[in-house]
Amino acid sequence: MSEPGEKKAPAVRKIFPPAVNTETERFWKAAEEGKLLYGYCLACNEPHYYPRSFCPFCFSERVEWRQASGDATVYAYSIMYRSPTGPYTIAYVELAEGPRILTNLVDCDFEKIAIDAAAKLVWKPSDGGAPVPFFTLA
Ligand SMILES: [Zn+2]
Numbered sequence: 001m002s003e004p005g006e007k008k009a010p011a012v013r014k015i016f017p018p019a020v021n022t023e024t025e026r027f028w029k030a031a032e033e034g035k036l037l038y039g040y041c042l043a044c045n046e047p048h049y050y051p052r053s054f055c056p057f058c059f060s061e062r063v064e065w066r067q068a069s070g071d072a073t074v075y076a077y078s079i080m081y082r083s084p085t086g087p088y089t090i091a092y093v094e095l096a097e098g099p100r101i102l103t104n105l106v107d108c109d110f111e112k113i114a115i116d117a118a119a120k121l122v123w124k125p126s127d128g129g130a131p132v133p134f135f136t137l138a
Pocket of ligand 1: 041042043044045046055056057058059060
């Protein structure tokens with residue numbers, strides 16, 4: 001509970017390290033190099049996120065992993081004002097390559113967030129693991 005006139009502490013949010021397994025290891029290794037990977041199906045030509053060993057649309061195993069440019073637009077968002085660590089924004093962003101990613105919009109003025117606003121990839125260090133992809137306004 002804050003008292004009137006009390007100075008607010010800066011929002012510090014712990015980012016848990018991603019769980020790495022044999023299926024996700026390649027994704028998180030690329031993340032350590034600052035590369036965001038998504039999946040692309042060679043059978044139905046649909047991009048998807050997260051990348052996986054089969055296409056979530058047609059179940060073909062003819063998929064390849066591609067590097068996203070990091071350019072995106074805001075598809076949907078919600079600002080959570082009441083949180084123990086301060087306000088944050090959860091959002092779906094649509095990559096320039098097509099897939100939509102559930103993420104947080106960080107390091108930006110929440111008042112400037114809008115549907116279709118340009119966004120770009122930023123990496124945040126996790127607590128002892130690979131960096132985690134987030135997005136900010138471009
Ligand atoms: Zn497919």
